[in-house]
Amino acid sequence: MDTRFCSTSRRLLLLALAAGVAGCAETTPRWDLGFGTTVRSAFAAQVINPAAARNVNPAAGVDGHAARAAHERYERANTQPQSEPASLMNNGGR
Secondary structure, eight states, rough: OHHHHHHHOOOOOOOOHHHHHHHSSOOOOHHHHHHTTTHHHHHHHSOOOOGGGOOOOOOTTTOOHHHHHHHHHHHHHSOOOOOOOOOOOOOOOO
């Protein structure tokens, strides 16, 4: 066998191996460091009172009459039958 052929095939093999290993390298370290930060920031911005879970009397300060009226409106809105949507079918003038 020609030594030049072995040397060339060995170089190609090493080049392919190096390319394969380079494909496994981490290319986004800066992005990976901050992964999820935006989601956590958006979630934190939506929390009005972080200590609300520790409140032992959540109804303190609510006006009883207003609360009852709101509850009754809620009950009426959810017990009324839904109106039937208008039919989109054309029955041919019958």
